[in-house]
Amino acid sequence: EQSRLYILNRLLNQRCLDKIEIVGDELGLDIGSGLGVFSRMLAKKLLLGRMIGVERSPDQLNKARHLAREDHQDNLVEFREGSAYELPLKNNEWGTFDLVFIRFLLEHLAQPEIALQQAKKAMKPGAKIMLVDDDHANFRITPHTPAFEHLWTLYCRVYDKLGNDPYIGRNLVTLLHQTGFRNFKIDFILFGATAAEADFKHYANNLISILEGTKAEIIQIGEVSEELFMTYIQELEAWSQKEDATLWYAANWAEAVL
Template sequence: MRDDYVHGYSKREAIRLVDQAKTLSTLMHHDTVYSAGSLVLEAGCGVGAQTITLARNSPQAKITSLDISEPSLNHARALIKKEGLSNVDFQVGDIMNLPFEDETFDHVFICFVLEHLPDPVGALLSLKRVLKKGGSITVIEGDHGSCYFYPETEEAVKAWQCLIKVQTDLKCNPLMGREIYPLLTEAGFKNVKVDPRVVYVDSSKPKLVDGFIKKTIIAMVEGVKDQAIESDLIDLKTWEKGINDLHQSAEPSGTFFYNFFKGLATK
């Protein structure tokens, strides 16, 4: 487990991750389907937020979901059991030192993980080792530099920038989405293709207002409050107004825009 994981391992964060996954499942995973009998590695599964969709979309595939955090895996196991899914095995392991033989898996899936790793190319090379020749890798990342919202105030922008600065200070990359193509290419993958997955929200999309703006985005920003204030990135008064102003984007007169990126390549 990384003690410096920017979002932490709280129960609240686990709920946020699951809310995010449910809200974005169709947008992100409608085209992620693995054939019967395929061996799939989900690298960095965390609390199992994406695992549920993977298992549902490919009920005949055999999925191994790996994470470095045993508590997160316990949460993931409970989720999968609750959903009545039986095609997933969970295993503790480090992406940088995978406990598998060369060319074990037909497919690799990694979502919202590379941004938190100091050596993303090294991680991709490690994953490439356990991928069969001709097998596929799917990489999904967000890009915090792609965020726009209305109404936009100086305080709201400062609160959002705190998320970026806190993550950067931890030697993570909050702008990872835009780098998927060059990273996969540098790691030697072939047939690299990256598609933007745009999330645009206004009041005509109430499920996204609640699930994305409130439960995903604002909850994510609120999670770095203590780090931001303790690091003197922002003062409490500005922070509180910034968070309040971000909530205005979830009101009938507000809008929100964010870009995720989904990459697909082969070995």
């Protein structure tokens, strides 16, 4: 799983970074920093600033610190263990951050509004928040593959069963507005490729890995047996070998000012 996430970081991070206006002296906060790769890329641009990454998972936090040490960048970001619902900030740090980033986290939270309230509390007036998250209805693969259509529908239903929103990307501005932010801007982050591109295999493998990782939950819904699930996966693997195989997806980007 960590290997998959590391590859995802490589595919997405620069595209996200290109959209961010940075002066260089900002105090930044990355909520749900995961393996910390994006946090470190940002920190390199904050020559006179500082970057803090908050991650709930001890495993990912340990891996983030290990990767930073491997790259001789262990002083770039201060990684802290903590929840987006209760940020691990010191008393004198609340209300001081210039930039806050939350990427691919809100879709996994039953109460994303609490995370945004915490982010708002951490920010100083005029600070900017940037969100990137999924609207899984945006996901398309071609040529048409019925196995994907069925499995992806069931995958989205797993979110519903967990009390999460598989389409939260389309609601980012509304969530920001409800939390008291202003001056909204939106965009998309391309996450896709065609078989002729070198990175296509990573996109295709990620799709298959996501579905395999939720196999038990998908089967529990009751519409597919384990045998049919594995048949579907084989059909997806066959799709990924086609010369015209294409994966179309755009993650939703929303930013706002406090």
